[in-house]
Amino acid sequence: MRIVAGLYRGRRIAAPPGDETRPTSDRVRESLFSILGPLDGARVLDLFAGSGALGLEALSRGAAHVTFVDGANPAIRAVRANLEALGVAREAAAVRRQDARAFVRAARTAGHQYDLVLLDPPYRLAPELGRELSPALAELIAAGGRIVCESDRRAPLGLELPMTDERRYGDTLIRIHELD
Structure with a gap:
């Protein structure tokens, strides 16, 4: 796996060991x-x-800050190793080992706002997450912000938010939601 474009273009990144993580191609x-x-x-x-x-691709393409959230230790170790290998400045990234749903609830309560939210849950969880995450995500998005969901086309992550684009890449479904 490699960074496709931007500052870190062509640099290789590592995935967590095992088959729990399915990196985006x-x-x-x-x-x-x-x-x-x-x-x-x-x-x-x-x-x-x-x-x-x-998130690394977003940083490579000019994002000022990315917060990485995952509940699995191997994923957190991989993110930290990738940030270090790329030489990403400490102030440009935060890494949180936490359940994504709990993080979203806490971020909403704290009033955090994001311009872009990238959601790539385990495909088996996607069908149940849409209704649960939709209200909280709507409050986390800054004006004009977007939410990108990646899921299996047979079990899409159905957010109850305005969708502006949908693309299929084999079995992968990408949906982009935008809020005014």
Whole structure:
């Protein structure tokens, strides 16, 4: 796996060992970030971060700060190792080992706002997460912010938020939600 474009273009990143994490392919990341366009100065939340590939791609493309959240120790270790290997400044990233739902509730209570939220949950959890996360995510998004969901096309992550784009890449489904 590698960073597709930007400051860290071509640099390799590691995925957590085992089959618990399903990293987003280079092809899907390249297409997604082409759709999203410039991220200069964006505040990004990478939920269910896994290897951190989505958030790292955002940093490489100009995001000011990314918060990586995952509940699994191997994923957190991989994100930290990837940040260190890329030489990402400490102030540009935060890594949290926490259940994504608990993090979203706490961030909402604290009044945190993000320009971009990247959601790539385990495919088996996607169907149940949409209704649960929708209200909280709506409050975490800054004006004009976007939420990107990656899921299996057969079991999509159905957020109850305005959808502006949907793309399929084999069995992978990408949905982009935008709030005014």
